[in-house]
Amino acid sequence: MRRYQISVAGLLRGSGKRQTFEIVGTLSELFVTSSRVAPEEPIAVAGDVEAVGEGLLVDVRISTRFEGECVRCLEPVSGKLDLEARELFREGETSDEAYGFTGEVVDLSELIRDQVVMALPAVPLCRPECLGLCQHCGKNLNLGACGCDSDLGDLRWAGLDKLDS
Numbered sequence: 001m002r003r004y005q006i007s008v009a010g011l012l013r014g015s016g017k018r019q020t021f022e023i024v025g026t027l028s029e030l031f032v033t034s035s036r037v038a039p040e041e042p043i044a045v046a047g048d049v050e051a052v053g054e055g056l057l058v059d060v061r062i063s064t065r066f067e068g069e070c071v072r073c074l075e076p077v078s079g080k081l082d083l084e085a086r087e088l089f090r091e092g093e094t095s096d097e098a099y100g101f102t103g104e105v106v107d108l109s110e111l112i113r114d115q116v117v118m119a120l121p122a123v124p125l126c127r128p129e130c131l132g133l134c135q136h137c138g139k140n141l142n143l144g145a146c147g148c149d150s151d152l153g154d155l156r157w158a159g160l161d162k163l164d165s
């Protein structure tokens with residue numbers, strides 16, 4: 001597994017204002033309730049680090065794929081995540097204002113983790129108009145109506161049942 005670490009020795013010594021990076025790696029434990037980035041799914045990050053007065057300004061684009069389950073019908077859902085972020089890194093511990101770094105290495109893992117988890121769909125749907133599962137028999141109603149007498153079904157389907165028979 002490649003680490004999302006960038007050596008910034010040159011920037012810290014003032015031998016350049018900006019440096020670019022491109023890293024493809026993986027991160028585990030990226031999930032919210034109904035969606036996640038699989039631990040083996042590649043996460044590509046690219047961008048640049050710029051030395052600024054207060055520290056290092058990181059511009060990053062993050063691309064990966066998520067998977068999950070539709071919250072209504074429980075069928076698999078997947079999609080792309082393309083994110084952009086600009087965050088300040090400062091020597092020391094991570095604080096409210098900036099991510100921290102120690103020595104001459106900036107580790108982007110925490111930033112990537114925060115961005116990806118924030119972007120994961122909390123309520124994934126296979127499609128906006130998904131009909132979900134019947135609460136009585138569990139049938140996926142996207143595949144057709146079931147024969148259940150649900151309260152709603154009574155009114156909507158009673159008439160059709162008569163026409164059918």
Ligand SMILES: [Zn+2]
Pocket residue numbers: 070071072073074075125126127130131132
């Ligand atoms: Zn669905």
Ligand SMILES: [Zn+2]
Pocket residue numbers: 134135136137138139146147148
């Ligand atoms: Zn049913």
